[in-house]
Amino acid sequence: MKNASRAPGLQKDPYAASDAVRFGKPASGWRLRLYTIVFQSDTAAGKLFDCIVIAAIVLSVVAVMADSVESVARRHGTLLNAAEWVFTILFTIEYIARIACIDRPMRYATSFFGVVDLVAVLPTYLAMIFPEAAVLIDVRILRLLRIFRIFKMIHFLAEYRLLGRAMKNSGRKILVFLSVVAMIVLIVGTLMYIIEGPEHGFTSIPKSVYWAISTISTVGYGDIVPRTELGRTLASIMMLIGWGILAVPTGIVTAEMTAQKFRSGPDELACRDCGTIGHEPDAAFCRVCGESLPKTE
Numbered sequence: 001m002k003n004a005s006r007a008p009g010l011q012k013d014p015y016a017a018s019d020a021v022r023f024g025k026p027a028s029g030w031r032l033r034l035y036t037i038v039f040q041s042d043t044a045a046g047k048l049f050d051c052i053v054i055a056a057i058v059l060s061v062v063a064v065m066a067d068s069v070e071s072v073a074r075r076h077g078t079l080l081n082a083a084e085w086v087f088t089i090l091f092t093i094e095y096i097a098r099i100a101c102i103d104r105p106m107r108y109a110t111s112f113f114g115v116v117d118l119v120a121v122l123p124t125y126l127a128m129i130f131p132e133a134a135v136l137i138d139v140r141i142l143r144l145l146r147i148f149r150i151f152k153m154i155h156f157l158a159e160y161r162l163l164g165r166a167m168k169n170s171g172r173k174i175l176v177f178l179s180v181v182a183m184i185v186l187i188v189g190t191l192m193y194i195i196e197g198p199e200h201g202f203t204s205i206p207k208s209v210y211w212a213i214s215t216i217s218t219v220g221y222g223d224i225v226p227r228t229e230l231g232r233t234l235a236s237i238m239m240l241i242g243w244g245i246l247a248v249p250t251g252i253v254t255a256e257m258t259a260q261k262f263r264s265g266p267d268e269l270a271c272r273d274c275g276t277i278g279h280e281p282d283a284a285f286c287r288v289c290g291e292s293l294p295k296t297e
Contacts, residue, residue, distance in 0.1 A: 022104070022107060022108075022111075023039075023102040023103070023104050023105075023107055023108045023111075024102050024103025024104040024107075025039075025102070025103070026101060026102070026103060031100070031101045031102075032101075034097055034100065034101040035101040035102065037049050038094070038097050038098055038101055039098070039101075039102075053090075053091075053094060056087055056090050056091070059083070059087070060083075060084070060087040060091075063080050063083050063084060063087070064084075066080060067080050067084075084124060085124065088121050088124040088125070091117070091120045091121045092121045094117070095117045095118065095120075095121060098114075098117065162257065163253075163257070166253050166256040166257040167253055167256075169256050170252045170253050170255075170256045173252045174249055174252055174253075177245075177248055177249060177252070181216065181245060184212075184216065184241065185209055185212035185213050185216055186209060186212075188212045188216075188234060188238055189205060189206075189208035189209035189210075189211065189212040190205055190208065190209075191234060192208045192211060192212065192226065192231060192234060192235075193205050193207075193208040195226070195228060195230050195231045195234065196208075196226055196227065196228060196231045200226065200227045200228070200231070201223075201224045201225070202224065207224070210224075211224045212238060215235060215238045215239060215242065216238050216239075216241060216242040216245070217242060217246075218239065218242045218243065218246065220239075
């Protein structure tokens with residue numbers, strides 16, 4: 001069997017091993033084969049599965065957006081509705097497959113990705129059960145909930161999960177940074193309330209804090225502006241501070257991503273046929289099925 005080439009935009013998921021531990025990888029049989037396709041993207045079938053689902057996610061989100069345009073919905077409503085059911089059935093099959101091929105289905109169902117998978121299919125079924133006239137639910141809101149399918153992309157691109165882990169590990173540092181920013185805007189907002197006063201639009205401390213937030217973030221809506229010389233001087237200082245602090249969260253997350261790369265070490269060789277990982281760097285064949293392993297770059 002020839003080795004499958006790597007699909008464009010898809011990289012080996014470095015967290016496949018952790019998924020196997022968390023959700024329980026089956027030992028053998030059809031469940032193992034299904035697990036290899038659904039949860040591991042280093043096999044030819046797994047890559048094809050990932051490409052199909054990613055395409056379905058993008059197209060389903062485009063369909064939801066098109067359905068919100070009145071002229072498009074009026075002209076192509078039947079086609080959009082049919083496409084929505086196709087996507088819903090596809091995502092339902094995917095969700096059932098994920099639950100069926102693991103040893104701990106409830107752990108997956110209650111995880112972040114499990115909830116996202118459920119939200120991807122639930123609105124369409126609820127909209128069918130509860131018609132437009134139902135008092136308990138608004139079907140238009142349910143339709144909009146389908147936009148959350150875009151979160152399913154995280155399943156298939158390891159880079160999303162790498163970024164998510166970096167942000168999670170950087171959470172304490174970012175929280176400290178945000179607390180400092182909160183203190184700055186609270187102090188400056190109070191000072192602007194004292195300096196400018198209600199006659200210049202700074203009618204309360206919360207409204208002055210709102211001005212400070214829009215200024216330090218360099219947004220500057222212009223709905224409230226200082227009129228006095230002292231107020232403009234303070235506003236100039238806030239603008240300069242804003243330029244300086246914008247790069248801080250980016251630097252924190254970037255440093256954590258770099259640290260993760262060094263901690264993770266070299267990529268593990270994974271079999272493209274059965275998905276087994278943990279081979280030696282110089283291994284040429286899979287230790288389980290004997291299939292040729294991809295050459296390391």
